[in-house]
Amino acid sequence: MELKIFQVMDVDLSLLCLLLLLLVSHGVGLKDMCQEARCKKHGPVIRFPFRIKGKQPDYCGYPGFDLSCTDRKETLLELPTSVKLYIKNIDYASELITATDPENCLPRQLLNFSLSTSAFKFAAWLQRDLDFFNCTSRQRDSYLWTSCLGVPGYDIYAFTSGSIVTYFDLTSCSKMYSLSSVPDDLNSRDNILHLNWSRPACGLCGALGKFCRLKNNTDRIETECYDKPKSNEGIIKKIVAAVTTVGSAILLLIVFALYRVYSSDKAAKQHQKRIENFLADYKALKPARYTYADIKRITNDFKEKLGQGAYGTVFKGKLSNEIFVAVKILNNSTGNGEEFVNEVGTMGRIHHVNIVRLVGYCADGFRRALVYDYLPNESLEKFVSSEHGKTCPLSWEKLQDIALGIAKGIEYLHQGCDQRILHFDIKPHNILLDDNFSPKISDFGLAKLCSKDQSAVSMTTARGTMGYIAPEVFSRNFGNVSSKSDVYSYGMVLLEMVGGRKTVDKEVENNTQIYFPGWVYNSLDNGEELIIRIEKEGDAQIAKKLTIVGLWCIQWHPVERPSMTTVVQMLEGGGDKLTMPPSPLSSAGQGRMKSHLPGRPLHQILEVISETN
Known part of the structure; x- marks a missing residue:
């Protein structure tokens, strides 16, 4: 035991040296805890009125000016409305900060961007009241807001409130919402936003070449200017104070060495126990570590x-x-x-x-x-994606079995577990196929849990894969995020399975305006036959059934989509009794809900709940 103690003490002498070095360089006074700091080497300098939350005392900063450092060493400012921004520069003399959006899409935070309870204001002198529209056609002369707000088939445009919009063709557009006092910064292509503050008024201190801080010995929150500290000020006092702590540091080191020896023995026992648990868990078909x-x-x-x-x-x-x-x-x-x-x-x-x-x-x-x-047939994407350039070898019966298996898997996630599991990333790449081409849903990295008696989940950022993300995940204007978001993604997978068997029309092969959900809806709505490769009798009926179910699932508003239980029933049926849904490309079809989906009130209110993981 003594040998182990001295070995640990020898190894950890470097910790004592580091402790003494820190005491010498930073001192032991409380004010030294408020010295300038950075989250990374070239990040913005952080000093009063800002402070690093959790690392510096409250008196180091002014109320409302708390910053934090992310795992990637970015300087993060979180406003009272849960809007998060990366700080790139702080101009203390001009009382101006330069910020960016962590997800490179400032307009997405517009709906939550209220500075009424914040210490900051928009610095841009030009601010407008805007009306936002989502459009399926190109508005060439209008104000294209930004591509990062759009969803497949839609672009977002903004018009100045009260302006004359009769010059534009808005027949393919629907109004989303209106916002007041929107600074032009929020639509900058370089993702830059400028904010300034007026209190505390420390700009004069910066202009005089001094620093700003809170006054001592006062009950009021007041500030004062003081001279910039010199690097060698009080160095002798710091050395003396450091030397007086050596005795305590040695005692602390001995205690630490004893703890290390105890922890080492405990870790060895835990290691052996982990191996035993591994064998027991694997036999019980539980995840092993x-x-x-x-x-x-x-x-x-x-x-x-x-x-x-x-x-x-x-x-x-x-x-x-x-x-x-x-x-x-x-x-x-x-x-x-x-x-x-x-x-x-x-x-x-x-x-x-x-x-x-x-x-x-x-x-x-x-x-x-x-x-x-290990599943040898890889993912469904291999058999339905046009990127592979191969004709799908799966029969329509097998595609129907795969579609039904995926639906049952999602239904189990929504209804079969103790808590409802929302996957949020249903796509062909995450559907794996075993030896018999039975589908298995994978990749639960974005999944969220919620209680089964609730119907919606609150989210602060969009998650999923473009092309499969439900509209409400981007904008709450379409409804609340819920299990119906997985239904939308599943519908896009169904249509992609059918679209992978579509006969290529050379005349429109290079036409980027051909959108398969719109093409297949128009074909069925007009009573036309789907131009799909058919190998034998009955294939056309399967293709039509999968298409109609897929179109039901991708309705824009969540309340118009069926539950996964209803989807399973639709797929297990013959398909001859299925009715056409409203066009998924139009937001005007709210009143056309068909009667074969009972028990789903058209305008039911989804209660928003919090995530449980």
């Missing part, structure tokens, strides 16, 4: 690569000569671990034939990995 060394052994040092995505790389591995797995190594540079926690926490609750099974996971320091069943 692997070390990074286990992952390297399973993948044969990452020998066979299956694919790569935005969040990580997938390798083939095997647990035995008969059990193969797919191992997803997560990137260390993306995210803050939320996707990993979501995936493990969510999939540990799921047991369904149409949900991919999570065999295990690795959380070894900063290394993270997910281990799934």
